[in-house]
C-alpha cells in the first residue's frame with residue numbers, strides 16, 4: 001500500500017539531483033596511462049599515439065609481453081599466459097594501446113586482459129555440444145568467404161587478419177595465424193577470390209546490403225578498401241554497405257593519423273551519398289575502458305565528416321555482464337555519436353567457456369539497460385543461432401529450460417521449420433544437472449525433450 005504523501009514532500013515529478021554516476025560516461029581518460037608499463041615509460045603522447053608505432057609494436061608472444069610489462073606481474077603470470085596460449089584457438093596479438101589500458105595491479109580480473117590474454121588457470125572445459133564454426137558460415141557460402149544467409153544481405157570476409165586477436169572470436173576457424181588447436185581456413189586479401197564474390201553479388205538482385213568484414217577492414221590497404229567500396233556501390237541493387245572493424249576500440253590512433261586509410265574510407269562514404277546509398281562503419285567496443293580521449297578525437301573526426309558509426313558488442317562474463325558496465329558503455333558510445341546496435345550473447349566457440357553467460361543473464365541485462373538513454377541508442381540483445389538460423393532477439397525463444405540450460409529458437413525468415421539450440425554454460429547449472437551433461441545418453445535425451453516440448457506446445461516460460 002502506498003503512503004499518503006505529505007504536502008512538504010518534493011513533487012513526484014521532480015527527479016533528485018544527479019549523482020556522479022550520471023555523468024561518468026563523459027569522463028574519458030586523458031592521462032599518460034601507457035607510462036605504467038616499463039617499456040613505454042619514456043614515450044611522449046606524440047610517440048605513443050603514432051598509429052605506426054601502435055601497429056609495429058603489437059605484442060604477439062609471451063617473450064614480448066614480458067619485455068613490455070616486465071616486473072609488474074610475477075613470472076607465474078607469464079607462465080599462465082604461455083599455457084593459455086597453447087590451448088587457445090586464436091593467436092596472440094595486442095596493441096600497445098590495449099596493453100596499456102589493462103590494470104596491471106590486478107590483471108586476472110581486468111576486462112581487457114580477459115578479452116585478449118588467455119590464462120590457463122581460468123580455463124573451463126568446452127560445452128559438449130560445441131563446434132568450431134558454430135554459426136555454419138561455411139554452409140551458407142556460395143563463394144569462399146561470402147556468407148549469404150539472409151535474403152537481402154550478405155557477409156563478405158575480405159581478409160583474415162585483424163589489428164588484434166580476440167580470444168573469443170567466432171571466426172576462429174579462419175581468422176589469424178594457425179594455432180596448436182586450429183589449422184585455419186584462409187581467406188586472404190586475394191583479388192581473385194574477391195572477384196568471385198563480386199560476381200556472385202552481381203548475380204543476385206535480391207541483395208541490397210553487404211557487410212564487409214573479416215578479419216578486419218582496418219588491415220585493408222587504402223586502395224583495397226576503396227576498390228571494394230566502389231565495386232559494390234557500382235552495383236545498382238546494392239544500397240547499403242557496412243565496414244566492420246575492431247580498430248577504433250584497439251588502435252584509435254589510426255583514425256586520427258592514417259590519412260590515406262581514412263581518406264579512402266571517406267571517399268567511399270561520400271560516393272555513397274551521391275548515389276543516395278548508405279555506408280556505415282561498424283565498430284566492436286566491449287568495455288567502457290576501451291574509450292579514451294584519443295578515441296574521442298578519432299570518433300569526433302568521423303562525426304564531423306557525417307559518418308554513421310554503429311557498435312556491435314559481445315557479452316562476456318567478467319567483462320561487461322554487470323548492469324553498471326553495460327550502461328556506462330552504452331552511454332559512452334552514445335556520447336561519441338556511436339549507435340549501440342547489437343549486444344551478442346556469446347557464441348558457442350571453443351576454448352572460452354569461462355566467458356559465456358546464460359541466456360537469462362542476457363535478458364536480465366537488457367532489462368537494466370533499456371531506459372538508461374534514448375531508445376535509438378539502446379542495443380538489441382541478440383543471439384546468433386548455432387547452425388545458421390541468423391540473429392534472434394534473446395526474448396524470442398520458443399522454449400527455455402533454465403535448470404538444464406537449454407533454449408530453443410526458430411527463425412521463420414531464414415530457415416523456416418528448423419529449430420535452433422543454445423546451451424547455457426554447464427558450470428552455471430546445478431551439480432545433478434552437470435552430471436547429466438557429462439553422460440552422452442542423458443545429454444541426447446535432454447536435448448530431444450527440449451526440442452519436442454518446443455515443438456509441441458505454445459511458448460509458456
Ligand SMILES: *Cc1c(COP(=O)(O)O)cnc(C)c1O
Pocket residue numbers: 147148149150153154155211391
Ligand atoms: C549479422 C549478419 C548479417 C547482417 O545482419 P543484420 O541483422 O542486418 O545486422 C548478414 N549476414 C550474416 C551472415 C550475418 O551474420
Ligand code: SF4
Pocket residue numbers: 161162163164165166168169170171175214215216246284
Ligand atoms: S577483431 Fe573481430 S574478427 Fe578479429 S579476432 Fe577480434 S572478433 Fe575476431
